[in-house]
Amino acid sequence: MVxxxxxxxxxxxxxxxxxxxxxxKKGLFLGICFGELFLIAGLRAWTIGNDTIQYVSAFRLIAxxxxxxxxxxxxxxxxxxxxVSEITGNPQGLLIVSSFFIMACWYFFIRKYSTSIFxxxxxxxxxxxxSTLSAIRQEMAxxxxxxxxxxxxxxKLLPFLMCVLIATTFHMTAMIAxxxxxxxxxxxxxxxxxxxxxxxxxxxxxxxxxxxQIVDMLGGRYGGYFGNRLLQEQIKDASxxxxxxxxxxxxxxxxxxQRFAARAKNMASPLPVxxxxxxVLIGACIQMISIRGSVLERIAQYFFPFEVIAxxxxxxxxxxxxxxxxxxxxxxxxxxxxxxxxxFRPEWNHLFPYEFCF
Numbered sequence: 097m098v099x100x101x102x103x104x105x106x107x108x109x110x111x112x113x114x115x116x117x118x119x120x121k122k123g124l125f126l127g128i129c130f131g132e133l134f135l136i137a138g139l140r141a142w143t144i145g146n147d148t149i150q151y152v153s154a155f156r157l158i159a160x161x162x163x164x165x166x167x168x169x170x171x172x173x174x175x176x177x178x179x180v181s182e183i184t185g186n187p188q189g190l191l192i193v194s195s196f197f198i199m200a201c202w203y204f205f206i207r208k209y210s211t212s213i214f215x216x217x218x219x220x221x222x223x224x225x226x227s228t229l230s231a232i233r234q235e236m237a238x239x240x241x242x243x244x245x246x247x248x249x250x251x252k253l254l255p256f257l258m259c260v261l262i263a264t265t266f267h268m269t270a271m272i273a274x275x276x277x278x279x280x281x282x283x284x285x286x287x288x289x290x291x292x293x294x295x296x297x298x299x300x301x302x303x304x305x306x307x308x309q310i311v312d313m314l315g316g317r318y319g320g321y322f323g324n325r326l327l328q329e330q331i332k333d334a335s336x337x338x339x340x341x342x343x344x345x346x347x348x349x350x351x352x353x354q355r356f357a358a359r360a361k362n363m364a365s366p367l368p369v370x371x372x373x374x375x376v377l378i379g380a381c382i383q384m385i386s387i388r389g390s391v392l393e394r395i396a397q398y399f400f401p402f403e404v405i406a407x408x409x410x411x412x413x414x415x416x417x418x419x420x421x422x423x424x425x426x427x428x429x430x431x432x433x434x435x436x437x438x439x440f441r442p443e444w445n446h447l448f449p450y451e452f453c454f
Contacts, residue, residue, distance in 0.1 A: 099448050099449035099450070100435060100438050100439055100448065102448060102449065102450050103434065103435070103438060103448065106136075106221065107218075107221070107431065109132070110129060110217060110218060110221065111218075113125055113128055113129060114214045114218075116128075117213060117214045122213040122214070123207070125213060125214065125217075126203065126206065126207055126213050126217065127203075129217050130199050130200075130202065130203040130217075133199055133221070133225065134195055134196055134199040136229075136450075137191070137195035137198070137199065137228055137229055138191050138192040138193075138195035138196060139188075139191075139192070139452050139453050139454070140191060140229060140450070140451070140452065140453065141451040141452060141453050142187065142191075142453070143446070143451065144229055144446065144447060144450060144451065145229040145230030145445075145446060145447065146230045146445065146446050147230045147231060147232070148191070148229070148230060148232075151187075151190065151232050151233075152187040152190070152191075154167065154169060154177065155177050155180070155181065155187045155190045156187060158174060158177040158178055158181055159177075159181035159185045169233065170233065170264070170265050170266055170267060170268060171265050172262065172264075172265025172266045173233050173236070173265070173266045173267070175265075176194075176236070176266070177190065180193050188453050190232075191232075191453075194232050194235075194236055195228070197236060197239055198228050198232075198235045198236060198238075198239050199228070200239075201238075201239030201240075201242045201243060202220060202224075202228075202239075202242070202401075204242070204243075205242045205245070205401060206220065206404065206405075208246075208366060209245070209366040209367050209405050210366075210404070210405055210408060211363075211364075211365065211366075211405075211408050211409045211412060212408035212409075212411070212412065215407065215408040215411070215423065216404045216405065216408055218427060219403065219404045219407060219408070219430070220404050222427070222430040222431065222434055223400060223403060223404065223430065224400060224401065224404065226445050226447055227397060229445075229447060230445070230446070231394070231397075233266050233267045234266070234267040234269065234270075234394055234397060236263075236266045236267075237263040237264070237266040237267035237269070237270040238263070238270070238397060238398060238401070239263075240259050240260070240262050240263035240266070240270070241259065241260060241263050241270055241273045241398055242401060243259050244256045244259030244260055244263075244273065245367070247259065248276060248277060248280055249280075249367070253277065256277060257274075260273045260274055267394075269394045269395050269397075269398070270398065272395050272398055273398050276375070279371065279374055279375070279378075280368075280371050282374065283370075284370030284371075284373060284374060288374075289350070289377065292374075292377055292378060292381060293377075293381065295381075296381035296382075296384055296385060299385045300384060300385050300387065300388055333441070334441070334444055335383070335386050335387045335393065336387060337433070337437075338383050338393070339380070339383050339384045339386075339387060341430075341433060342376075342379060342380035342383045342396075342400070342403070343380045343383075343384070345376060345380065345403050345406075345407060346373075346376045346377045346379075346380040348407070348410065348426075349372075349373055349376050349403075349406045349407065349410045350373055350376075350377065352410035352411075352413050352414070353369060353373060353410060353413070355413075356413040356414070359413055360413055363409070363412065363413070365409055367402075367405060369406075369409065372402050372405060372406040372409070373406065375399050375402035375406075376399065376402050376403050376406050378399050379396050379398075379399025379400050379402065379403070380396075382395050382396035382399065383396040407426065411423055411426070
């Protein structure tokens with residue numbers, strides 16, 4: 097039996113600390129929570145996370161000055177490893193430094209854009225935190241994408257492009273973030289929603305032939321990487337379940353916005369709500385497409401942070417007396433799903449039993 101009590105203990109701790117939000121100490125709550133999450137991520141054992149041991153092995157090679165020019169890992173990430181190895185040859189240093197950067201980016205993202213710090217932290221833990229314990233390269237790339245959002249808001253194209261391009265030097269999938277700039281100005285209406293859905297269905301049907309062409313064009317070191325991990329035309333339980341989860345989130349957000357459109361226009365949101373809804377919908381659609389190619393889920397990861405912001409905003413659209421009920425249903429559903437995954441499919445994450453490095 098998986099030591100699921102560790103998961104429940106973390107949630108209980110977050111709920112307890114959430115009392116700080118009731119006394120208007122939201123900043124303190126956010127700082128404490130992300131401080132704890134940083135310690136959990138940075139001081140984890142090398143067996144925690146599906147890919148952690150691979151990153152540890154790569155760090156050792158880089159620290160030993162082995163030629164890694166043919167690594168599938170991107171140049172920026174290799175340079176990052178080299179810089180960390182100049183400070184310490186202990187791979188734990190890699191986990192500490194990378195976790196600090198990732199958590200800091202999430203901290204500033206939630207602090208700047210969330211309309212409910214408490215809910216956003218809980219949603220981050222339930223939806224996104226497990227990825228930070230495994231996919232180091234991509235989570236660092238995602239961090240740079242999150243840092244690019246203020247430039248997107250200010251319509252500063254060059255700084256935005258620089259952040260995204262830096263992100264691609266950590267994980268090439270970050271290039272998908274480039275579409276956020278034109279989508280920020282895209283009109284939110286039924287026609288465009290249907291276009292996104294139709295395009296997703298077409299991609300789902302014709303995905304495999306298209307990907308084979310992309311692999312042929314890439315060739316070289318990325319060809320092998322994508323050939324082995326991306327072109328998997330088997331339907332996986334994880335992809336299907338996640339598709340259902342993210343489409344449910346997208347439907348709830350879009351329905352709530354349409355149902356309370358007048359109220360939504362009068363509520364302040366740090367990010368334009370139509371843009372949030374488009375990002376949530378696109379993330380769900382890419383997750384659906386990943387049923388035909390499981391690693392495409394990595395692309396969807398760049399859109400999931402917007403769920404952490406959009407869900408709390410949409411919950412606040414409902415009358416105050418039923419908001420606690422909606423919050424309980426939403427959090428209960430996510431906690432139940434996470435519990436089933438940790439108990440019946442522990443191989444999806446390799447997080448429990450959690451162990452520290454010491």
